[in-house]
Amino acid sequence: MITFMNNSDSEEEPCNERTSLMSAESPPVPSYQDGLQASEAGEAQAHRKRRAGSGRSPNNIAGGEMSGSGVPVRESALENEEEELTLKYGAKHVIMLFVPVTLCMIVVVATIKSVRFYTEKNGQLIYTPFSEDTPSVGQRLLNSVLNTIIMISVIIVMTVFLVLLYKYRCYKFIHGWLILSSLMLLFLFTYIYLGEVLKTYNVAMDYPTLFLVIWNFGAVGMICIHWKGPLQLQQAYLIMISALMALVFIKYLPEWSAWVILGAISIYDLMAVLCPKGPLRMLVETAQERNEPIFPALIYSSAMMWTVGMAKPDTAARGPSQPTWDAAEDGREHHRSPSHTDSQMSETRSPVPSRPITLEELEEEERGVKLGLGDFIFYSVLVGKAAATASGDWNTTLACFVAILIGLCLTLLLLAVFKKALPALPISITFGLIFYFSTDNLVRPFMDTLASHQLYI
Amino acid sequence: AVLLQELCRFACFKLLKKADEGLATLSEDGRSPISLRQMAYVSGLSFGIISGVFSVINILADSAGPGTVGIHGDSPYYFITSAFLTMALVLLHTFWGVIFFDACERRRAGGLGLVVGGHLLVSGLTFLNPWYEASLGPILILTLCTGLWAFSTAGGSFRNVLKCLSCKQEPEGRVMLYSALQVPPEE
Numbered sequence: 001m002i003t004f005m006n007n008s009d010s011e012e013e014p015c016n017e018r019t020s021l022m023s024a025e026s027p028p029v030p031s032y033q034d035g036l037q038a039s040e041a042g043e044a045q046a047h048r049k050r051r052a053g054s055g056r057s058p059n060n061i062a063g064g065e066m067s068g069s070g071v072p073v074r075e076s077a078l079e080n081e082e083e084e085l086t087l088k089y090g091a092k093h094v095i096m097l098f099v100p101v102t103l104c105m106i107v108v109v110a111t112i113k114s115v116r117f118y119t120e121k122n123g124q125l126i127y128t129p130f131s132e133d134t135p136s137v138g139q140r141l142l143n144s145v146l147n148t149i150i151m152i153s154v155i156i157v158m159t160v161f162l163v164l165l166y167k168y169r170c171y172k173f174i175h176g177w178l179i180l181s182s183l184m185l186l187f188l189f190t191y192i193y194l195g196e197v198l199k200t201y202n203v204a205m206d207y208p209t210l211f212l213v214i215w216n217f218g219a220v221g222m223i224c225i226h227w228k229g230p231l232q233l234q235q236a237y238l239i240m241i242s243a244l245m246a247l248v249f250i251k252y253l254p255e256w257s258a259w260v261i262l263g264a265i266s267i268y269d270l271m272a273v274l275c276p277k278g279p280l281r282m283l284v285e286t287a288q289e290r291n292e293p294i295f296p297a298l299i300y301s302s303a304m305m306w307t308v309g310m311a312k313p314d315t316a317a318r319g320p321s322q323p324t325w326d327a328a329e330d331g332r333e334h335h336r337s338p339s340h341t342d343s344q345m346s347e348t349r350s351p352v353p354s355r356p357i358t359l360e361e362l363e364e365e366e367r368g369v370k371l372g373l374g375d376f377i378f379y380s381v382l383v384g385k386a387a388a389t390a391s392g393d394w395n396t397t398l399a400c401f402v403a404i405l406i407g408l409c410l411t412l413l414l415l416a417v418f419k420k421a422l423p424a425l426p427i428s429i430t431f432g433l434i435f436y437f438s439t440d441n442l443v444r445p446f447m448d449t450l451a452s453h454q455l456y457i
Numbered sequence: 458a459v460l461l462q463e464l465c466r467f468a469c470f471k472l473l474k475k476a477d478e479g480l481a482t483l484s485e486d487g488r489s490p491i492s493l494r495q496m497a498y499v500s501g502l503s504f505g506i507i508s509g510v511f512s513v514i515n516i517l518a519d520s521a522g523p524g525t526v527g528i529h530g531d532s533p534y535y536f537i538t539s540a541f542l543t544m545a546l547v548l549l550h551t552f553w554g555v556i557f558f559d560a561c562e563r564r565r566a567g568g569l570g571l572v573v574g575g576h577l578l579v580s581g582l583t584f585l586n587p588w589y590e591a592s593l594g595p596i597l598i599l600t601l602c603t604g605l606w607a608f609s610t611a612g613g614s615f616r617n618v619l620k621c622l623s624c625k626q627e628p629e630g631r632v633m634l635y636s637a638l639q640v641p642p643e644e
Contacts, residue, residue, distance in 0.1 A: 394514040402507070447511060454539060454586040456512055456546050456579070457458045 093369040094412050096302035098405060100239050101371075101379055105401055107243040108250070108380040109387045117196040118251045119388045125252045127151045132254040144256035148264045151257075155265075159272065159279045167286055178297045182225055182241070186218040189244045225297050238300045242373050246380035250388060258385050259433065265378060266429040273423040284421050300376065303368025369412065375424040379404050382432045386440075395447055396439045403435035404428045459580050462504070463573050466554065469500050470561050493562060494555070494611055501554015505547035513543040532587050541593060542583065545600045549579060552600075552607035559610045568610075575603060 112118055124131070127150055130143035165174050191214055198205055221241070224234045253261065272278040287294045383400050390396035407428025415422050450457065473496045480490060516539050526533050553572045560568025579599060585592040 394518055395511055398510060398514065447515070451512065451515060454535070454542070454583065456542055456583040457462070 093302060094409055097369055097371055097408060097412065100235060100300060100302070101376060101404070101408060102401075104239045104243050104246070104376050104380050105383045105404075107239070108246050108384040109397060111193075111197075111243070111247055112250065112384050112387045115196050115200045117199075118247050118384075120251075121254075123252070124254060127154055128253060128257050130257075132256055140256060144254070144260050147254070147257040148260040151261055152264050152268055155268065156279070163279045163283045163286075166283060174295065178295055179222070179226065182222060182297050183218070185241045185244055186221040186237075187214060189241075189248065190214055190217060193244060193247070231301075231303075235300060235302075238373060239376070242300075242376035243380060245373075246377045246384055249377065249381045250384040253381075255385075255389060258381065262378060262382055262429055263433060266423075266426040269423040269425040273421055280423075281421070298373050299370050300373060301368055301370045369415075371424055375428075378425055379408075379428060379432070382429060382436070386432075386436050390436070390440050391444065395444055396436060399435045399439040399443070400432045403431035407431040459576050460573070462508075463557075463576060466500070466504065466557055467561070469504075470558055473500060473558075493558060497555045497558030498551065498611075500558070501551040504554055505550030508550055509543045509547040512546065513539060532589070534589065538586075538589055538593055542596065545593075545596050546579070548600050549575075549603055552603040555607040556603070556610050575599065 128147035129150065130146050132140050132143055134140050134143060162174065191210075194210070194214065220229075220233070221237045223229055224237050225241075249258070269280075272280040275281065283294070382404065383397060386400040387393075387397040407430070408424065411422060411424050411427050414427075449455075474493070477491075477493055477496065516536065520536050526535050532538070553576065556568055557572045560566075560572065579596055582592045582596055
């Protein structure tokens with residue numbers, strides 16, 4: 001039961017999907033700070049023939065577009081102009097992704113710093129059965145590695161299951177799964193979150209008000225995410241559920257396991273997206289072959305599809321009500337439900353490759369970039385863990401934040417060069433981990449000493 | 458540490474210069490969309506922001522919590538002087554960025570030397586810290602002077618300020634204010 005509601009309900013759908021897949025070019029990131037960009041952008045033109053979308057060769061409509069845009073690309077006069085255009089748009093996209101990632105991280109860090117609940121240890125997920133309360137360091141390390149192995153294998157199994165379901169067109173099942181998990185996120189986790197926040201600030205709220213608030217929040221969220229809604233509202237909801245999910249992870253993953261899992265997840269992401277037999281890559285390719293968008297609840301898109309703008313200019317005005325997700329992303333979906341009372345699992349996780357979406361309108365080029373929600377979640381887990389457990393407090397948190405943004409920038413840069421689905425996790429998480437450990441152990445004592453004597457260097 | 462920072466600033470300059478050339482070759486009329494001056498300002502500002510934030514954020518966090526300043530015999534003016542020092546440092550980094558890039562661009566070692574020397578001087582002054590008159594006063598004066606120097610390096614002058622204040626045509630002012638070497642990109 002995949003909800004293709006947003007896509008199958010309108011007659012423009014087929015156009016949406018096809019034109020959305022017709023990304024003739026993806027926005028290269030013009031990092032003005034990067035000297036290499038110049039040469040890379042030059043190469044990017046050679047790459048322009050490559051379809052933006054992994055493994056999809058220009059065929060049918062895309063073929064026409066591609067060859068059409070291929071020829072002008074060869075002419076240097078137009079080349080430069082396109083470069084500049086793509087550079088301009090590319091920078092915009094980096095910013096468009098910075099903002100939601102930053103917002104998500106801010107929400108997570110603010111919650112961690114203020115609400116005690118998320119830093120208390122109240123048990124663990126059943127996915128991480130080994131406890132870390134062991135006396136010896138070796139034992140603890142072993143337990144965390146075992147936890148990681150279990151977690152990653154659960155993720156792999158779930159992803160493969162999802163891909164199989166998708167391949168064999170069990171859309172109803174997937175649809176139901178997604179709806180169930182977003183229901184849980186939007187209602188149950190929000191209820192817990194709201195309860196804890198109210199407890200922290202000692203604000204009394206009666207049940208009817210609470211019910212009303214949560215009902216409205218959840219219902220609007222479900223509609224926005226799975227059906228149609230204003231783009232910004234949908235983006236806001238996606239950010240919120242990513243933050244909620246990240247908070248759950250931060251609470252329920254024991255410390256060393258969390259770091260090892262972060263590392264392992266980024267390696268897994270790298271392999272799943274880039275290896276030819278990787279589940280995520282297969283998912284994306286299958287979706288592209290069928291010209292279908294990938295599950296709407298798992299991807300954050302930064303721009304809208306002004307699709308049918310080609311033939312019907314007035315639909316461009318209706319654009320805002322149809323945020324579509326394009327078949328660029330994936331969904332490694334994972335259902336799990338961490339509750340202290342265990343049992344029932346359903347949490348959605350989708351660490352995913354980021355991919356450019358290019359909407360090619362004849363009148364206006366509105367390009368957007370998509371990032372999977374799993375990426376949001378893991379970035380926030382990294383920063384949240386840094387905020388929760390680092391003794392250097394804010395310095396470490398900031399350093400991790402900057403590291404993740406740098407990683408994101410570099411990933412988008414690579415995206416511009418390669419123009420296919422790329423895993424967004426590895427670079428950022430690697431930088432984040434490096435920065436976390438080095439800041440916590442090297443920079444923090446230094447800065448503390450400086451601050452205590454009020455020395456400014 | 459100061460030398461390390463200056464080295465990083467230099468590395469930034471090299472990188473940005475390369476990027477600038479790259480952008481210039483890419484753009485249609487051979488000029489890059491962002492001038493070196495702007496890059497100098499941005500890089501100086503970012504140095505300053507990160508430096509300031511790292512210096513002050515733990516102090517801010519502590520200032521929100523319960524406690525008395527200077528209860529163990531330290532100065533009770535700790536927070537406010539920290540605030541001023543951080544402000545001075547952020548501004549100084551911004552100015553140093555502009556001056557540094559300009560000096561590197563025109564290959565004037567004097568400017569470079571003065572920036573590095575200024576940085577060392579300011580850091581040295583903060584060693585005198587509980588003696589705030591000696592450290593905070595000179596630092597603020599130094600900030601002001603460096604600011605004026607950076608302003609004139611960026612092409613500004615008293616006349617420009619007057620023109621700006623008297624609300625004359627903007628483009629003119631900008632031409633004279635920002636670049637003596639480059640024609641600014643067309644509006």
